[in-house]
Amino acid sequence: MCKECGCGIMDDSDKKAVEVFEDILKYNKFQARHNKEHFEEHKIYAINLMSAPGSGKTTLLEKTLDGLKDKYRIGVIEGDLETERDAERIRQKGIPVYQITTGSACHLDAALVHKAMHHLPLDQIEILFVENIGNLVCPSNYELGTHLNVTLLSVPEGEDKPEKYPLIFKVSDLVLITKIDLLPYFDFNLDKVKEDIKKINPKSHIIALSAKTGEGFEDWLNFIENKFNEYRQKLS
Amino acid sequence: MAQSVFLKIPQVSFFQEYAEMHEYFIVQNILRTVEDLVKDYPGKKVTKAVFLIGKFSGVEPELLKTALEFFKKGSPLEDAEIVLELEDLKIKCLDCGKEATKEKWDITCPFCGSFNTKVVSGEEMFLKTLELEEE
Numbered sequence: 001m002c003k004e005c006g007c008g009i010m011d012d013s014d015k016k017a018v019e020v021f022e023d024i025l026k027y028n029k030f031q032a033r034h035n036k037e038h039f040e041e042h043k044i045y046a047i048n049l050m051s052a053p054g055s056g057k058t059t060l061l062e063k064t065l066d067g068l069k070d071k072y073r074i075g076v077i078e079g080d081l082e083t084e085r086d087a088e089r090i091r092q093k094g095i096p097v098y099q100i101t102t103g104s105a106c107h108l109d110a111a112l113v114h115k116a117m118h119h120l121p122l123d124q125i126e127i128l129f130v131e132n133i134g135n136l137v138c139p140s141n142y143e144l145g146t147h148l149n150v151t152l153l154s155v156p157e158g159e160d161k162p163e164k165y166p167l168i169f170k171v172s173d174l175v176l177i178t179k180i181d182l183l184p185y186f187d188f189n190l191d192k193v194k195e196d197i198k199k200i201n202p203k204s205h206i207i208a209l210s211a212k213t214g215e216g217f218e219d220w221l222n223f224i225e226n227k228f229n230e231y232r233q234k235l236s
Numbered sequence: 237m238a239q240s241v242f243l244k245i246p247q248v249s250f251f252q253e254y255a256e257m258h259e260y261f262i263v264q265n266i267l268r269t270v271e272d273l274v275k276d277y278p279g280k281k282v283t284k285a286v287f288l289i290g291k292f293s294g295v296e297p298e299l300l301k302t303a304l305e306f307f308k309k310g311s312p313l314e315d316a317e318i319v320l321e322l323e324d325l326k327i328k329c330l331d332c333g334k335e336a337t338k339e340k341w342d343i344t345c346p347f348c349g350s351f352n353t354k355v356v357s358g359e360e361m362f363l364k365t366l367e368l369e370e371e
Contacts, residue, residue: 015283016368020273024265024287024361106258138258141294141361166341167294199342202351 028142031110035117035145042122043235044075045228046130048144050168051152052161053134056178056211058086060152061129063211065093067221068127072228075125077116079108079133096120107138110145127228140167148227154179155188162196169197174205176220181210259303262295262361266304267311269363274312277368282316284367290323290358292341297322316367325358 023029039046051057057080065074076097078087090097098119100112113130120128130146132139151172153161156179162169169175175197177190194206207223209216266287274282289297297320304318325338329345330352336345343353 016277016280017284018273018277018366018368020363020366022269022273022363024262024269024363027265027268105261107261109261137294138261141258141262163340167292170341198351199344202343 025141028110031114032143032145035110035114036147038114038117038122039128039145039147040235042125043232044122044125044128045148045231046128046144046146047148047150047224048130048132048139048146049150049152050132050136050139050172051134051154052136052157053080055134055152055154055157057131057134057152059211060176060178061131062089063217064129064221064224065090065095067217068224069093069095071225073124073126075120075122075128077113077120077128077130079112080131096125102133106133106135107142108132108144109142113144113146127224136161136165136168140165140171147231148173148224150174150176152176152178153193155182155186158186159188159193159196162193162200166200169200169204172201172204174207174223177206177208179210179212180208180215181213259295259299260307262300263303263307266363267307267313270312270366273363273366274368279371280368281371282312282366283369284317284319284365285313286319286321286364286366288321288323288360288362288364290325290360292325292358293361295361321364323357323360326356327353328356329353 049057049061061076065076068074074095076090076095078090078097078099079102084099087097087099098116100108100116102108102112108130117128130144149172151168153175155177177193180190183190190208197204197206205223207216207219209220211217270282270285274280289295289300301318301320304313308314308316308318325341326335327338327343327345328335329348329350331350332345332348334345334347335356336347343355344351345353
């Protein structure tokens with residue numbers, strides 16, 4: 001910055017250095033804020049599901065829909081599907097779903113979610129799930145405007161993942177440790193993993209569950225319901 | 237006919253390799269930011285762009301530089317020198333008040349063990365300065 005008046009311009013003969021300090025990801029942040037406004041206008045509580053490929057996002061989502069669909073009106077934005085077949089399974093449950101086809105993209109960004117949400121009947125949705133691309137790195141940089149960021153970490157992935165990929169855990173409000181029915185077969189120290197996550201993000205909640213046996217699943221469903229109720233109270 | 241298909245394949249896979257890179261998307265955002273900024277300085281060309289990249293911003297500085305050097309062609313950064321300044325992860329403890337630099341992302345205070353800390357730097361991804369010259 002210019003020492004004389006603080007104007008941000010330094011004159012060096014014909015060269016001019018302009019201090020800009022622009023956030024490189026600002027466009028996405030603007031868009032994310034805009035998405036949030038849309039959600040709030042329609043009183044939608046939006047949940048972003050993130051994880052590595054194969055950690056059980058789709059299975060978790062299907063079971064979650066089964067657990068909530070009789071009580072709440074739900075919508076789904078799918079970013080992580082290889083085929084339309086999985087989306088069709090969700091549609092058969094009577095749940096509106098829009099599938100984003102990202103081609104080779106490594107993450108969803110706020111603009112993609114914005115486009116997708118306008119393909120859904122927003123007036124008829126109370127809870128919206130956004131299934132992000134299977135990736136533990138890129139999605140952590142892109143806010144979507146969702147209210148709850150959830151990261152899944154499955155037992156077979158290994159207990160070193162929080163330490164290796166801290167950023168995704170840093171941006172998560174909730175970490176779901178999934179496939180805990182497999183704990184007896186893997187060197188996965190649940191307490192250590194919880195401790196590691198706390199060191200990265202002390203504010204993050206952690207729930208351990210198995211979509212297969214149902215263990216811990218109630219905690220997850222209750223967590224969503226509590227958050228949803230808090231959200232609705234705050235809006236009214 | 238068969239030949240043209242054959243010729244297209246390497247291009248597509250080359251693009252996809254880049255498109256899959258996280259850094260490629262960051263570069264798109266950078267170029268858009270610069271394009272917006274230079275509108276305020278008509279007749280000037282960018283000779284240097286300095287970026288401030290936190291070591292825990294989620295972007296690999298080496299890859300970002302490679303991607304920027306590649307994709308800056310045809311953009312306002314075409315003739316610009318690209319400089320990346322790296323920022324350490326620094327935290328401030330809100331309990332004991334001390335500041336510390338961390339090598340990995342663990343925000344506990346190394347002095348008193350508190351979880352009640354604030355990240356001072358290390359997460360940022362900023363375009364810091366642009367150096368402009370009369371064209």
